[in-house]
Amino acid sequence: MADVALDPRTAKRPLLHATAWDRLKVNHNWLGLWFMLPAAAILVLFLAYPLGLGIWISFTDTRIGRSGVFVGVENYEWLWDDTVFWLSVFNTLLYTGVASVFKFAIGLYLAILLNQHMPFKAMIRAIVLIPFIVPTVLSAIAFWWLFDSQFSIISWSLKKIGFISSNIDFLGDFWNARWSVIFANVWRGIPFVAITLLAGLQTVPPSLYEAATIDGASRWQMFRFITYPLLTPIIAVVMTFSVLFTFTDFQLIWAMTRGGPVNATHLMATLSYQRAILGGYLGEGSAIATAMIPFLLACILISWFGLQRRKWQQGESND
């Protein structure tokens, strides 16, 4: 009995030989991994896998209804000297560039206006959101009527006033059509920029403005040296999102012009849909969609390195 009681193997083992499993059980990182797993699974399943599959399909000659074989970069070679594809690239860059600049300028202006004290402030802020709330297809159809070649209320009004003698060909002329869809996109995108920037404006401490006022700063100086620098991180996030949404826009174009007239408003997203889903050439459609990735990555990198990694954001001063 005594031998048994003193046997070091039975008496001290729990202390000396905690197994790897025992250690793992209380390891926070290990536990954290399990908590992350559902989120990671969702990301892999719904983002990484489709993205990877799309890129893979772009290297095959897959058609709708049958799987294809690997054809290397053939789809890209055909796109390389495809004038319609390059036209869609040009359209996409123009659409994104112009619309984003206007959305930012008008959105910022609206945010600053809405940040002032005024009567019915809450209500006005809610009204500003309306274009964002209306389903895109509905607003696109409304614009479609506004820009109709025969029944446009704009043409009708201008004719009644006597400014023009015949209808404006909004969606039938190449540049008119481009400006029209850009206008619709700007109209729709402003609230998102304005409301988010407004939220950012409200985080700027009033004491900074008070100090600046005492120092005799002008309104422009206050904007330039207080508001704008403190708003930069939000601007970076908002504009990254805005550019990404605009670059990948589909609904507005599809409901208003289907890419017409003669592909003048075809974006890469709509051309990809037309060729992959309507035309059935999934491989080529995927190649067009994949060709959007470098542009999107560039946008993200510019905003990341250009705007967000400022030292002051980490508590240091700017160089």
Added chain:
Amino acid sequence: MNPFNRRTFLQGSTALGASVALTGPALLDWAKAWAQTAPWKPERNAQISLLRWKRFIQAEEDAFMELVANFTKATGVKVNVTNESLDDVQPKAAIAANTGSGPDMFWGLYSLPHLFPSKVIDLTDVADYLGKKYGGWVPSAVTYGKSGNKWIGIPVAYNGNVLNYRKAASEKAGFKTFPKKTDEFLAYAKAMKAQGTPGGMALGHASGDGNAWVHWALWAFGGNLVDARDRVIIDSPETAKSLEYAKALYETFIPGTASWNDSFNNKAFLANEVHWTNNGVSIYAAAKAGNMKEMVDDIDHALWPVGPIGKPTEFHVAYPIMVMTYSKVPQASKAFIAFMMEAANLDPWVIKSVGYLTPGLTAYEKNPVWTSDPKLTVCRDVAKNTLTAGHLGSVGEKAAAALADFIVLDMFANVCTGREDVKGAVKIADRQARRLYRTS
């Protein structure tokens, strides 16, 4: 007690030359009798889901749903019908074919079953049954329906795309009858414009009306996208002539047609903005439904003028129906197709749709709708006259992709709007077509 008698059954089963259309209880009796004798016995507890193109004429859909209800009463098979806009049927069907699940049947347009011939069931028995009974299929129906020796889809009907014009304005312009030749047609368009009653045809991405008129123009002058062996031959003097002709025609159009999709010309015609256009007979039907008496009296339809090649080059929309291989109710689906195309159902359906649908079986030429209203007579022959998507070439996925990618339409729009000269536009189209028709 037998709920039907032989007489009603026979009445319902012969194409409507006879003036008696079955209605109400008699039609249901016929349907029940049909279900008992039909070669296809629905599976136990079968339910069919069917996705069809969304109707353009309410009365057409009503008549269709009536025959669906009668099928359910006669066979006990429930049919769930969903509607999708015309352009969305093809992607939905393609995705269903790809993933192997979705509606049992798709009713779409042009060469839809040829996009995935291995994913649809063999309907040869249904096609033979109907062909024998109703005087045979028109040639374009055979082209659209068959892949090799098998029928993979049943071309239920066509939608005639014809010229719609206002009689009074045309007469005023000096044209008592609608022009029958392309050069007369150009003169007509010029005269109509000169007197302030211009016409217009869609040059936007309008899959129905736009494709119909540009293909007519291309073929009328002998141009073709591909030859019989699917080799791209668009770059030809004939194509150039058709483009120059179309440009001259475009000069007479109302401004803005480059932005038109399929519905613009309907609106513009009903609002007296254009006085001739190409469309189905749905404008006429809409005018009738809206009690626009003056419009109804003044509107008329004409077949497409014939070009230098000397024969009709019409391009009408075909509506084929197909059953997917993953369907668990192939027999019930086959029974449904045969049922909907029996005279007792199809004849009243065509009548109620005011001639919007033209069946692809020759016996249906006798339907009284084609003669009772002379304005609809032109639509009687659209199934017989139409050329198929791809024309000389195959009707498979390449032809469908070329249509979906608007290759010919954009070529015409490029020239008409002056964005490209003839040479440049043909070069772009040639390049696009080679991309789709490449064999490697």
